[in-house]
Amino acid sequence: MTTDPWWASETFWRKTAIWVTAGSFVVLVFLTFDSMSQITAGTRRVPAYSAINHRIEYRFDEQRHVQTPVIGAEEPLFGKKLTEQEAEALVEKGKLTIQAKNCMSCHTLLGNGAYYAPDLTKAWLDPFWGSREVREELMVAFIKDPSDKLHNGLGRRMPRLGVTDEEAHAIVAFLKWMSTIDTNGFPYNFKPLDQEG
Amino acid sequence: MTALGTIDSANLNGGQKLAVKYFSVALILFGAQVVFGLLAGLQYLIPDFLYEVLDFSINRMVHINAMVVWMLFGFIGSVYWLLEDESGIPIVGLKLGNIVFWIFTLAVAAVVAVYLLVQIGPGEHSTLWLITEGREYIEAPRWADIGIVVCLLVFFFNVAATFAKGKWTGIGGVLTLDLIALFGIYMAGMFYTTNISVDQYWWWWVIHLWVEATWEVLVGGLMAYGLMTVLGARRKIVETWLYIEVALMFGSGILGLGHHYFWIGTPEYWLSIGGFFSALEPVPLVAMVVHAVFDSGVHKMRSSNHPAMGWLIAHAFGNFFGAGVWGFMHTLPQINLYTHGTQWSASHGHLAFFGAYATINIAFFYIAVQKWRGNVWMSGGLIGGWKWKWSMVLLNLGMVGMTMGLLVAGYEQSQIERAIEGSSWAGYFAAQSHPWFQQGMFWRMVFGGMFAAGYALLVLDLLTIGKRETRPAQRPSADG
Ligand code: HEM
Numbered sequence: 001m002t003t004d005p006w007w008a009s010e011t012f013w014r015k016t017a018i019w020v021t022a023g024s025f026v027v028l029v030f031l032t033f034d035s036m037s038q039i040t041a042g043t044r045r046v047p048a049y050s051a052i053n054h055r056i057e058y059r060f061d062e063q064r065h066v067q068t069p070v071i072g073a074e075e076p077l078f079g080k081k082l083t084e085q086e087a088e089a090l091v092e093k094g095k096l097t098i099q100a101k102n103c104m105s106c107h108t109l110l111g112n113g114a115y116y117a118p119d120l121t122k123a124w125l126d127p128f129w130g131s132r133e134v135r136e137e138l139m140v141a142f143i144k145d146p147s148d149k150l151h152n153g154l155g156r157r158m159p160r161l162g163v164t165d166e167e168a169h170a171i172v173a174f175l176k177w178m179s180t181i182d183t184n185g186f187p188y189n190f191k192p193l194d195q196e197g
Numbered sequence: 198m199t200a201l202g203t204i205d206s207a208n209l210n211g212g213q214k215l216a217v218k219y220f221s222v223a224l225i226l227f228g229a230q231v232v233f234g235l236l237a238g239l240q241y242l243i244p245d246f247l248y249e250v251l252d253f254s255i256n257r258m259v260h261i262n263a264m265v266v267w268m269l270f271g272f273i274g275s276v277y278w279l280l281e282d283e284s285g286i287p288i289v290g291l292k293l294g295n296i297v298f299w300i301f302t303l304a305v306a307a308v309v310a311v312y313l314l315v316q317i318g319p320g321e322h323s324t325l326w327l328i329t330e331g332r333e334y335i336e337a338p339r340w341a342d343i344g345i346v347v348c349l350l351v352f353f354f355n356v357a358a359t360f361a362k363g364k365w366t367g368i369g370g371v372l373t374l375d376l377i378a379l380f381g382i383y384m385a386g387m388f389y390t391t392n393i394s395v396d397q398y399w400w401w402w403v404i405h406l407w408v409e410a411t412w413e414v415l416v417g418g419l420m421a422y423g424l425m426t427v428l429g430a431r432r433k434i435v436e437t438w439l440y441i442e443v444a445l446m447f448g449s450g451i452l453g454l455g456h457h458y459f460w461i462g463t464p465e466y467w468l469s470i471g472g473f474f475s476a477l478e479p480v481p482l483v484a485m486v487v488h489a490v491f492d493s494g495v496h497k498m499r500s501s502n503h504p505a506m507g508w509l510i511a512h513a514f515g516n517f518f519g520a521g522v523w524g525f526m527h528t529l530p531q532i533n534l535y536t537h538g539t540q541w542s543a544s545h546g547h548l549a550f551f552g553a554y555a556t557i558n559i560a561f562f563y564i565a566v567q568k569w570r571g572n573v574w575m576s577g578g579l580i581g582g583w584k585w586k587w588s589m590v591l592l593n594l595g596m597v598g599m600t601m602g603l604l605v606a607g608y609e610q611s612q613i614e615r616a617i618e619g620s621s622w623a624g625y626f627a628a629q630s631h632p633w634f635q636q637g638m639f640w641r642m643v644f645g646g647m648f649a650a651g652y653a654l655l656v657l658d659l660l661t662i663g664k665r666e667t668r669p670a671q672r673p674s675a676d677g
C-alpha cells in the first residue's frame with residue numbers, strides 16, 4: 001500500500017474535522033455567554049420590562065450611524081405606572097398570548113417569522129395609529145377584533161383570534177417593550193409616530 | 198423468492214423494512230406540505246379565501262411543519278436503510294424501532310389534528326404544552342417535543358449500538374456523532390422565555406444549526422453511501438471527501454450562525470463574525486458539487502439506478518444554488534438590513550430546503566423501491582421511464598419558478614418597504630400592493646401548480662417503477 005500525500009489522507013482530514021468542529025463550538029459557547037450577558041432584560045441593549053412606564057423614541061445615533069430606541073420621559077402605559085414585577089408579569093402575559101395565537105405565523109417580530117403581515121418590531125411607534133392619545137386604545141381594540149378594521153387596499157384582513165381584553169392589553173405592553181430593543185438599526189429608515197403633540 | 202419486479206419485503210433486510218415505513222409516511226407528509234403551501238399561497242391572491250376558517254397562519258404552520266417532519270422521517274428512514282449494510286450486522290433493537298415508528302407516526306397525526314381543529318388557545322402555558330408553541334418550524338406543543346426526543350433517543354440507540362456491535366465505518370462514525378449534535382440542539386428550542394431576544398437567540402440555534410450544520414453533515418453521509426451504492430464509488434475516496442466536507446461545513450456553519458444575530462438585540466460583533474463565517478458556507482457546497490460531478494464522470498455516468506443518480510446530482514446542485522448562492526446573496530449585513538424578513542428569505546428558504554433536502558430524500562426513495570422490487574433494473578431504457586424524468590423536470594422547474602417569483606417580490610419589497618418606506622405598516626402595504634409583488638405571487642402559484650403535478654407524478658412513479666421489469670439491476674462499474 002502506498003502512502004498518500006497529506007492532503008489525500010483520510011486520517012489527516014478526520015483529525016482536521018474534529019479539531020475544527022470542536023474549536024468552532026468552543027468559540028460559539030464563549031460568545032453565547034457574552035451575548036446572554038448583553039441581552040438579558042435590564043441591560044443597555046435590551047431594557048427592563050418597566051421601560052413601558054416611559055415614552056419610547058427612535059432616533060438617529062450620529063456616532064453609530066443607525067437609528068436606536070431612546071427611553072424618554074415617564075409616560076406609563078394605560079396611564080398606570082407599574083413596578084418592575086408588575087411590568088414583567090404583564091409583558092410575559094403578552095408574550096404567552098403571542099405564542100398561543102401564533103402571531104409569528106403571519107407577522108415578523110425583529111424581522112423573523114412570516115411575511116403575510118407587517119413587521120411588529122416597531123408596531124408601537126407606527127404612524128398609522130394616528131396620535132399618541134388614541135394609540136393605546138386603538139391597538140387594544142384592533143387586536144381584539146380586527147375583522148371590521150381594514151387598513152389596506154388589498155383586502156387582507158387580520159382574523160379574530162379570540163384575544164381577551166386582558167390579553168390584548170398585555171400584548172400592547174409586550175409590543176411597547178419590544179420597541180425598546182436596540183436592533184442595530186433595523187428597521188432602517190423607520191419614521192416613528194409623532195409623540196410630541 | 199418472488200419474481201423480479203414485484204414488491205416483496207423479503208427483498209429487504211430488517212432495517213430496510215423499517216426504512217420503507219418511514220419513507221411511506223414521509224411521502225404522504227410531503228403531499229400535505231404541498232397542499233397547505235398551495236392554500237397559503239392562494240391567500241396572498243385571494244385574502245378572503247378560508248378567512249377565519251383556515252387562516253394563513255394555520256396553513257403556513259402545517260406547510261412548514263409537514264416539511265420538517267417529512268424530511269426527518271426521510272433521514273431516519275435513510276439511516277435505517279444503510280445501517281445493516283454499513284455495520285454488517287442486523288439492527289440491535291429492531292422491535293423497539295418498530296414500536297417507536299408507530300408511536301412517532303401517531304403523535305404526528307395527533308399534532309396535525311390539533312393544529313387543524315383547535316388551532317390556537319388562550320395566552321397561558323397550558324396552550325404551549327398542549328396546542329402550539331407558536332414558534333416558527335417548532336410550533337409543535339411541548340408534549341410532542343418530549344415525545345420526539347424520546348423517539349429520537351431510541352433511534353440513536355439503535356444506530357450507535359448497531360455500529361458498536363458490528364463495525365464502525367467512516368460514514369457510521371460521522372453519522373453517529375452528528376446525530377448526537379442534532380438531537381442536543383433540538384433541546385435548545387424547548388423552553389419558554391418572555392425575552393424575545395433570548396428567545397430568538399436559542400431558536401436560531403435549532404433552526405440554523407440544524408439546516409446549516411447538522412443536517413448538512415447528515416446528508417453528506419447519506420450522499421457518500423448513495424454514491425457508493427449507485428455509482429460504485431470507492432469507500433476510501435468518499436469517506437475522505439466526507440471528512441473534508443465536515444471540516445468545511447462545521448468550520449463555517451457553526452459561527453455562520455451569527456448571520457441571524459444582526460438585528461435581534463445581540464451585540465454588534467455578530468455583524469462581522471456572522472458576515473464573515475456565513476460568507477464561507479458556500480465553500481463546502483462547491484466541494485460537494487465537484488465531488489459528485491467528478492465521481493459521476495469517473496464512472497462514466499454508468500449507474501445502477503438512474504433516477505436515484507439524477508436526484509443525487511440534483512441534490513449537489515440544489516444545495517449549492519439554494520443554500521450556497523441564494524444564501525450568500527443576502528448574508529452580508531449590509532444587504533440583509535434590507536432583505537431581512539422579506540420574500541427574499543422565502544425565496545432562499547424554498548430553494549435551499551428543496552435543493553438540499555427534498556432531493557436527497559427522493560434519491561433514497563428510489564434506492565429503496567429498486568431493492569424492494571428485488572433489485573430490479575433501473576438504468577437506461579426503463580419501462581415507463583418518462584415518468585421519473587418528467588416528475589423530476591416538473592418538480593425542479595416548479596421550484597425554480599416559485600423561487601424566481603419570490604425573488605422578484607423580495608427585491609421589490611426590500612426596495613420599497615425596507616429602504617424607501619422604512620418598514621412601516623403603510624410601507625409594508627405599499628410594497629405588497631405593487632404590481633411586481635402581485636405578479637411574483639401570481640407566478641409562484643402557477644409554478645406551485647407545476648410542482649404539485651410533479652409531486653403527483655413522483656408518487657405514481659414510485660408506486661410503479663420497475664413493475665414488470667425482468668432485467669436485474671445493472672452493476673455499477675468498478676472504480677476507475
Ligand atoms: C441547506 C441549507 C440551508 C437551508 C435549508 C436554509 C434555509 C433557510 C430558511 C428557511 C430561512 C428563513 C428562516 C426563517 O423562517 O426566518 C433562512 C434564512 C437565512 N439563510 Fe439560509 N438556509 C441554508 C443555508 C444557508 C447558507 C449557506 C447561507 C449563507 C451563505 C444562508 C443564509 C441565510 C440568511 C442570511 C438568512 C436570513 C434571512 C433573513 O434575514 O430573513 N442560508 N435559511
Ligand code: HEM
Binds near residue numbers: 238239264544547
Ligand atoms: C407546492 C408549492 C408551494 C407553495 C405554493 C408554497 C407556498 C408557501 C407560502 C405561501 C409560504 C409562506 C411564506 C410567507 O410567510 O409569506 C411558504 C413558506 C415556506 N415554504 Fe413553501 N410552498 C410550496 C412548496 C414548498 C416546498 C416544496 C418547500 C421545501 C421543500 C417549501 C418550503 C417552505 C419554507 C422553508 C417556508 C418558510 C420560509 C421562510 O420563513 O422564509 N415550500 N411556502
Ligand SMILES: [Fe+2]
Binds near residue numbers: 453
Ligand atoms: Fe443560517
